[in-house]
Amino acid sequence: MSLGEKLMSIPKWVLYLILIVVASVPLFIKIPVPNTPLEPAIDLYGTLMNIPEGSTVLIASDWTKSTRGESNGHFDALMKILMRKKIKACIYSSGDPQAPQVARDAIGVLNMERKAKGLPPYQRWNDWITVGYFPNAEACANAIANNVRVAFGGKTDYTPEGTSRDVFQSPVLKDIRKVSDFKLMMVITASKTSNITIERVYGKGVDLAMMVTGVMGPESLPYYSSGQLKGLAVGLKGVYDLEQMLESGITPGMSAKWGTVPGFPGDSNIGNGTRYYPTLHFCLTLLILAVIVGNVGMALSRKKAA
Amino acid sequence: MSQLFLQAQPQLNFWNGLNGTTGLWIKILIGLALGVGLIFALMSAPTQTRRPIVAFVTFISGLFYVLYFFFPRPIDRQPGELPLDFVESVSFYIDDAFGVVTDFTAILSGLLLGLGIYSLLHVHVKRIIKAHQNWFFSVVLLVSMFMMTIVGYWDWITRRGEAGASLDDPANWSAINYTKDLMFDGLLQAMDAAMFSIIAFYILSAAYRAFRVRSVEATILLATALIVILSLMGAVEFLWNGMIDGMTGKDPGSVVNNLKLTEISKWLRDTVQGAAIRGIDFGVGIGALAMGLRLWLSLERGTGGGN
Numbered sequence: 115m116s117l118g119e120k121l122m123s124i125p126k127w128v129l130y131l132i133l134i135v136v137a138s139v140p141l142f143i144k145i146p147v148p149n150t151p152l153e154p155a156i157d158l159y160g161t162l163m164n165i166p167e168g169s170t171v172l173i174a175s176d177w178t179k180s181t182r183g184e185s186n187g188h189f190d191a192l193m194k195i196l197m198r199k200k201i202k203a204c205i206y207s208s209g210d211p212q213a214p215q216v217a218r219d220a221i222g223v224l225n226m227e228r229k230a231k232g233l234p235p236y237q238r239w240n241d242w243i244t245v246g247y248f249p250n251a252e253a254c255a256n257a258i259a260n261n262v263r264v265a266f267g268g269k270t271d272y273t274p275e276g277t278s279r280d281v282f283q284s285p286v287l288k289d290i291r292k293v294s295d296f297k298l299m300m301v302i303t304a305s306k307t308s309n310i311t312i313e314r315v316y317g318k319g320v321d322l323a324m325m326v327t328g329v330m331g332p333e334s335l336p337y338y339s340s341g342q343l344k345g346l347a348v349g350l351k352g353v354y355d356l357e358q359m360l361e362s363g364i365t366p367g368m369s370a371k372w373g374t375v376p377g378f379p380g381d382s383n384i385g386n387g388t389r390y391y392p393t394l395h396f397c398l399t400l401l402i403l404a405v406i407v408g409n410v411g412m413a414l415s416r417k418k419a420a
Numbered sequence: 421m422s423q424l425f426l427q428a429q430p431q432l433n434f435w436n437g438l439n440g441t442t443g444l445w446i447k448i449l450i451g452l453a454l455g456v457g458l459i460f461a462l463m464s465a466p467t468q469t470r471r472p473i474v475a476f477v478t479f480i481s482g483l484f485y486v487l488y489f490f491f492p493r494p495i496d497r498q499p500g501e502l503p504l505d506f507v508e509s510v511s512f513y514i515d516d517a518f519g520v521v522t523d524f525t526a527i528l529s530g531l532l533l534g535l536g537i538y539s540l541l542h543v544h545v546k547r548i549i550k551a552h553q554n555w556f557f558s559v560v561l562l563v564s565m566f567m568m569t570i571v572g573y574w575d576w577i578t579r580r581g582e583a584g585a586s587l588d589d590p591a592n593w594s595a596i597n598y599t600k601d602l603m604f605d606g607l608l609q610a611m612d613a614a615m616f617s618i619i620a621f622y623i624l625s626a627a628y629r630a631f632r633v634r635s636v637e638a639t640i641l642l643a644t645a646l647i648v649i650l651s652l653m654g655a656v657e658f659l660w661n662g663m664i665d666g667m668t669g670k671d672p673g674s675v676v677n678n679l680k681l682t683e684i685s686k687w688l689r690d691t692v693q694g695a696a697i698r699g700i701d702f703g704v705g706i707g708a709l710a711m712g713l714r715l716w717l718s719l720e721r722g723t724g725g726g727n
Contacts (some may be wrong), residue, residue, distance in 0.1 A: 278439065
């Protein structure tokens with residue numbers, strides 16, 4: 115067997131073993147990676163940081179743990195900003211029936227972090243509410259755009275005293291009459307709900323921003339380029355961008371549009387982005403190497419055959 | 421009819437009820453029984469009778485959304501405001517009906533979950549009874565489904581009422597809350613993540629075996645992908661852009677800045693990828709419109725019309 119043929123016939127199990135090692139090793143070593151946040155992520159951070167304290171944002175939480183590396187990082191970064199800036203959140207899901215529970219669990223973890231630091235919890239009912247899962251994303255987005263009071267009508271959540279009450283009696287939604295009363299509508303998704311939301315809700319007077327997985331990134335970028343999205347975080351790189359800005363903010367020279375926007379230096383800003391970004395580097399390097407090895411093998415084999 | 425739609429708005433009336441009350445449960449059960457009865461009645465009806473009914477309902481359902489999107493909408497409508505003319509009457513009517521139609525859509529989608537469970541039970545119970553090959557996996561599937569349902573509802577019940585608020589803190593959890601957490605977060609979600617992570621192995625294998633420079637098009641694709649991949653790697657980007665900065669002396673006006681990895685990938689994303697995605701979306705949109713029309717007018721085979 116020639117070298118070319120050998121390079122073209124590496125057994126699958128060898129490739130898989132290398133991938134396991136390459137993906138696992140960086141998780142145990144702290145590797146600082148330099149990074150320049152991308153413009154869509156800078157715009158997202160700037161938009162979030164400019165929301166006035168006490169106002170309410172609407173969050174479509176359409177992710178589960180299948181995309182935890184990216185979506186959980188997005189969600190955590192978003193919630194950290196909302197919690198620290200005392201912004202209220204109304205959460206709904208239309209992409210996956212598991213999503214509301216996953217969002218509640220993620221907020222629970224963040225609240226435990228706050229408790230450990232002696233900070234008051236981000237309290238359900240007073241600071242955030244969940245209106246649950248809607249089984250048809252198109253109909254749900256249409257309903258929200260048409261009349262949010264009807265869309266979430268009849269939904270209840272629990273007060274800190276354990277009483278079930280209409281969500282529109284909560285401090286989160288009491289001043290909300292229509293979708294444009296939300297200061298921002300945020301979609302965190304690993305699916306087509308991002309496109310559906312833009313198609314149905316854009317133009318109804320509420321600013322839209324999104325946090326999507328790497329797979330959904332290319333589909334979402336045209337909406338950012340057209341100005342329909344105020345900000346966009348894509349994939350793990352988007353998580354790392356946000357975590358970096360949570361730590362150091364938008365610094366002079368990063369964005370002419372935003373100038374300087376403060377961060378939260380020294381706070382617990384590290385999350386999935388910082389933890390997994392070195393792994394992404396190693397895996398992408400392996401991917402490039404695999405393509406090179408395969409092509410070199412093919413070239414050598416062709417040369418020999420000729 | 422308008423009164424019926426107004427009644428279906430969130431205020432308490434005959435058509436709804438307070439969350440968790442017996443009255444609401446009875447209404448849900450009656451509605452469910454009527455819905456299931458209607459489905460079975462339609463299923464048992466002769467095809468010649470069923471087809472026009474399905475086609476008529478499909479047309480009316482579609483017509484509502486066509487009118488919703490194309491008919492003039494009421495602007496700044498105030499509560500209790502009366503329509504001035506026929507056009508405004510229709511627009512008010514559509515506006516009032518929208519919430520009801522949306523609820524119907526959500527309920528129908530919810531029924532599909534029930535249909536899925538029925539189908540799952542039908543297939544797997546049959547496999548177990550007839551002892552088909554690998555019938556044991558069907559047992560595992562059904563046991564897992566019922567366990568998750570029972571534990572999930574049990575946990576949900578404990579979280580209702582005054583004690584529920586304290587359960588946001590895991591320190592106050594009882595055995596059932598831990599069991600549900602183990603099953604949902606510890607098993608289901610972990611397996612979900614594991615299933616998704618398997619894609620990494622396929623991607624690597626495919627990149628090694630299939631991503632070959634066999635033509636000019638493939639070479640362009642490979643080069644473009646390489647640039648985008650490298651732009652996602654902060655360390656590479658830092659080194660490359662640093663090198664360009666070294667060449668230009670950090671002069672922001674230098675044309676060489678266009679060779680920065682971030683600039684090239686931005687150009688690729690905004691100009692090439694964005695245009696391609698828009699083109700694809702446009703094509704998909706036209707296809708969906710054509711398909712939608714065929715479905716709406718029951719021209720598609722197997723949708724109540726067609727041959």
